[in-house]
Amino acid sequence: xxxxxxxxxxxxxxxxxxxxxxxxxxxxxxxxxxxxxxxxxxxxxxxxxxxxxxxxxxxxxxxxxxxxxxxxxxxxxxxxxxxxxxxxxxxxxxxxxxxxxxxxxxxxxxxxxxxxxxxxxxxxxxxxxxxxxxxxxxxxxxxxxxxxxxxxxxxxxxxxxxxxxxxxxxxxxxxxxxxxxxxxxxxxxxxxxxxxxxxxxxxxxxxxxxxxxxxxxxxxxxxxxxxxxxxxxxxxxxxxxxxxxxxxxxxxxxxxxxxxxxxxxxxxxxxxxxxxxxxxxxxxxxxxxxxxxxxxxxxxxxxxxxxxxxxxxxxxxxxxxxxxxxxxxxxxxxxxxxxxxxxxxxxxxxxxxxxxxxxxxxxxxxxxxxxxxxxxxxxxxxxxxxxxxxxxxxxxxxxxxxxxxxxxxxxxxxxxxxxxxxxxxxxxxxxxxxxxxxxxxxxxxxxxxxxxxxxxxxxxxxxxxxx
Amino acid sequence: xxxxxxxxxxxxxxxxxxxxxxxxxxxxxxxxxxxxxxxxxxxxxxxxxxxxxxxxxxxxxxxxxxxxxxxxxxxxxxxxxxxxxxxxxx
Numbered sequence: 001x002x003x004x005x006x007x008x009x010x011x012x013x014x015x016x017x018x019x020x021x022x023x024x025x026x027x028x029x030x031x032x033x034x035x036x037x038x039x040x041x042x043x044x045x046x047x048x049x050x051x052x053x054x055x056x057x058x059x060x061x062x063x064x065x066x067x068x069x070x071x072x073x074x075x076x077x078x079x080x081x082x083x084x085x086x087x088x089x090x091x092x093x094x095x096x097x098x099x100x101x102x103x104x105x106x107x108x109x110x111x112x113x114x115x116x117x118x119x120x121x122x123x124x125x126x127x128x129x130x131x132x133x134x135x136x137x138x139x140x141x142x143x144x145x146x147x148x149x150x151x152x153x154x155x156x157x158x159x160x161x162x163x164x165x166x167x168x169x170x171x172x173x174x175x176x177x178x179x180x181x182x183x184x185x186x187x188x189x190x191x192x193x194x195x196x197x198x199x200x201x202x203x204x205x206x207x208x209x210x211x212x213x214x215x216x217x218x219x220x221x222x223x224x225x226x227x228x229x230x231x232x233x234x235x236x237x238x239x240x241x242x243x244x245x246x247x248x249x250x251x252x253x254x255x256x257x258x259x260x261x262x263x264x265x266x267x268x269x270x271x272x273x274x275x276x277x278x279x280x281x282x283x284x285x286x287x288x289x290x291x292x293x294x295x296x297x298x299x300x301x302x303x304x305x306x307x308x309x310x311x312x313x314x315x316x317x318x319x320x321x322x323x324x325x326x327x328x329x330x331x332x333x334x335x336x337x338x339x340x341x342x343x344x345x346x347x348x349x350x351x352x353x354x355x356x357x358x359x360x361x362x363x364x365x366x367x368x369x370x371x372x373x374x375x376x377x378x379x380x381x382x383x384x385x386x387x388x389x390x391x392x393x394x395x396x397x398x399x400x401x402x403x404x405x406x407x408x409x410x411x412x413x414x415x416x417x418x419x420x421x422x423x424x425x426x427x428x429x430x431x432x433x434x435x436x437x438x439x440x441x442x443x444x445x446x447x448x449x450x451x452x453x454x455x456x457x458x459x460x461x462x463x464x465x466x467x
Numbered sequence: 468x469x470x471x472x473x474x475x476x477x478x479x480x481x482x483x484x485x486x487x488x489x490x491x492x493x494x495x496x497x498x499x500x501x502x503x504x505x506x507x508x509x510x511x512x513x514x515x516x517x518x519x520x521x522x523x524x525x526x527x528x529x530x531x532x533x534x535x536x537x538x539x540x541x542x543x544x545x546x547x548x549x550x551x552x553x554x555x556x557x
Contacts, residue, residue, distance in 0.1 A: 436507075437510050437537075440507070
């Protein structure tokens with residue numbers, strides 16, 4: 001028996017590809033991914049139409065998708081994130097049917113529960129054997145964790161593993177197990193390593209971002225959560241990652257060891273693991289080369305599935321045990337609702353990813369952002385898109401001051417007792433507007449181009465077309 | 468103050484504005500491009516106009532490529548561009 005197919009075309013035929021099917025893809029190869037483009041080009045060449053794309057995230061490298069939409073090959077998109085190049089086209093209405101946005105946890109649940117049915121999962125695999133055991137640890141396109149592909153592999157009717165690095169059977173360890181795989185296809189390249197992981201993730205040197213992250217670390221310090229067994233997640237961008245730089249000396253001073261670092265993992269968290277600041281890392285996605293090496297070589301750095309990361313219907317997930325998450329925002333409103341889907345003109349340029357999952361799960365969910373960015377105040381009266389509901393957001397930290405959600409009177413008191421600059425969120429809004437002036441906001445009024453589904457499956461908001 | 472030559476000031480960095488000024492015959496012609504045009508277009512134009520009037524510039528083409536500069540930045544960049552265009556020595 002062989003699962004090796006000479007071409008993706010043969011594998012797609014074997015899996016019964018036809019009009020109207022749902023194809024799924026994971027995004028661990030990020031902006032270096034070649035497989036989604038290859039698969040859609042193949043489907044287009046075979047004359048297939050009316051496909052629904054079930055992608056954990058879409059990046060600008062997937063721009064050929066726009067032509068497949070225009071030609072009717074793709075007529076539906078469901079995803080957790082969309083970078084601005086694709087988002088611009090969607091915001092201008094290229095796709096007739098609204099995009100369905102989910103969170104990372106919400107997508108895993110939708111697939112696990114059968115609310116979303118995948119006909120064929122096309123899994124880009126940096127390393128695989130002839131029976132379809134696959135992982136992201138080896139090969140020229142090594143990306144580390146394959147966590148987001150795991151629910152797809154388990155529940156899709158058919159699974160095709162696409163790799164550029166075949167190893168002798170059995171591949172060890174198997175992130176994707178052969179029991180779910182129909183076909184294995186070898187291609188010359190599954191992606192461009194330069195777009196997959198950055199060499200190193202640098203901590204920002206921007207003084208405003210550093211001021212924000214220093215204050216954020218002080219909030220954590222006085223939240224009552226910084227003690228033995230502390231657990232932590234942060235994004236890789238701007239002020240978020242820099243928070244870890246100020247946490248280290250605090251943890252050393254208190255002589256505490258954290259239980260786990262979670263999420264998209266960077267070299268910075270790997271350093272903290274190696275130096276004993278955390279007992280373990282739980283990794284659903286690697287952001288840089290150091291993280292890829294660590295998950296391959298260090299058994300304390302463990303891979304987790306999207307389901308275990310954040311599914312709301314699992315009996316428990318990692319986000320439920322999370323103490324602190326540090327998150328970004330394009331806008332936050334005076335009710336603490338956060339927008340990470342659109343820019344300030346309402347044009348799509350992102351998505352929830354794990355934002356709303358971690359905000360709901362963590363004991364302290366913190367938004368870090370500059371008071372204003374390119375003249376636009378971060379605090380607005382009403383966000384253009386509600387990505388993460390305000391009742392799950394505990395605190396906003398800016399370089400000029402902190403606002404605590406009125407639902408968290410305990411935290412408000414603790415931070416005031418620590419003499420941190422705590423203000424009502426309306427005051428932060430006015431502070432910004434005294435510098436920037438009052439922005440004229442016009443909400444997009446076009447037809448609905450995207451729907452934002454909350455992690456529990458309910459409709460949280462809609463996004464309208466812009467000109 | 469009379470604009471006698473083309474001049475520039477500012478950069479295209481985020482939070483800055485790039486200003487180009489050139490001589491003109493009749494009146495102030497102010498063109499604004501901005502990443503926050505919808506939110507602040509009128510205020511940007513007004514800041515540029517007031518700065519020109521303050522310096523007594525009656526005839527000029529002012530072209531602003533704004534990357535989210537706040538008012539004081541816009542005024543400073545416009546003033547510098549106008550002084551350069553008028554060949555005023557600092």
